[in-house]
Amino acid sequence: MLRRATSLFIPNRGVNQLVKPLVNIKWTRPQAIPAYNPEKSGDLEGLPNIPDNSLGKEYSLCEEIKDAPESVKKIFSVGHLGKKEYNALVKQELMDRVKRHEYDERTAETRIAKLTGQIRCLQDTMEKFPRNAKAKKAVQEIIDKRKKLLKYLRQYDYKKFEWLLERLNIEYKAHPESYHKLTRKESLRKLTEMHCDSIRQSKLSDYRNLLESQQGPFLRQKLDALKFIRNEQMDLQLPITVTEQDINKVEEQLKEWKIKDELKEQVKKKKKNILLD
Structure with missing residues (x-):
């Protein structure tokens, strides 16, 4: 009865509370980098510099608009038409860098360039609206699709693979072979080992x-x-x-x-x- 009564009034203290830590090592969880971030996706360049007064992709092919007044051109410009036309010009600009000929749209390099344009447009959207779940899911899927195409091109034509990375200014980051979950216990163990090694090395050097x-x-x-x-x-x-x-x-x-x-x-x-x- 006495033990039960004391257990109700006096809380049990764990081993971590009784034993003081010998080494004062602080561990903070590293900040998680989202998959759409350029550091993870490998995009070393942002959106290309396209002026607002440039015409839309389809309207620029019309011959009548060339002689039209400035007020009409302004209506059919990217700044007036909106984000959709701007994104189309971004994709077209990146595809023009790697096209083999005028009608090339299905080769591996043009498909990669088109996906790169989509990724960079969605990255710009995620910077402005980081809670947009639909855009986040879409950009992650497109990044994975581009990685598959880059892996294919790297396997079968390595010279073109390097040329493409240079033209589009991207860095190839393959999927990791194994996934390792980061835990506090393991990180503290490694930090303690590093601390002990540094102490050992300092004592050996002094000796x-x-x-x-x-x-x-x-x-x-x-x-x-x-x-x-x-x-x-x-x-x-x-x-x-x-x-x-x-x-x-x-x-x-x-x-x-x-x-x-x-x-x-x-x-x-x-x-x-x-x-x-």
Whole structure:
């Protein structure tokens, strides 16, 4: 009864509340980039510069409008007709960049150019109206369709594939081979491993610098000891165990250490001067 009563009044605390974290690592979920965003779709260019006074696609083919007054041309211009005619001119402009001939509309490159025009028009719409679910779904479907065509062209004609990317100013971003869900637990584990690795590397580098700083005095003592042993063996007419090659080897090591030590000091002075400046 006493345990039940205490459990009602005193809330149970979990392990995370009792144990304090040893490493203070903050994790924030990265901002999700929508599929229609140019960073994901690969469109490195926005809408082409088409003036408002340019005629619509179908009306520009009429010969009578060429001699018409400016007021009539203004009525049949893109600025007056609306967004639909403007989008048609955008698609036509991109298709003209890659057309093989005047009536080319069904080759892979012209279809990709037409889809690219649709994507860029819908991207402009999504920037103005980001909650437009219908446009969002449509642009995602068109991007996937263009990726399939780019993959086909990349497989069968790689030179034309590169030429097309350059002409339309797009970047090919294929579908990922595997989908990996981002979780907080796994991200914190990786961040902790990176933090521990950095601490380990810093301690190893400090220990390495300490050993290198002690190498010079050690080599001097070793050189003096070898010379003393050799002289004593020669004076006492004992078998010589220390050769001149051993002494020369230690002298060369000492010279190399002095050169390295001088370079390190120069680097330290330069860093101090930079910090002072």
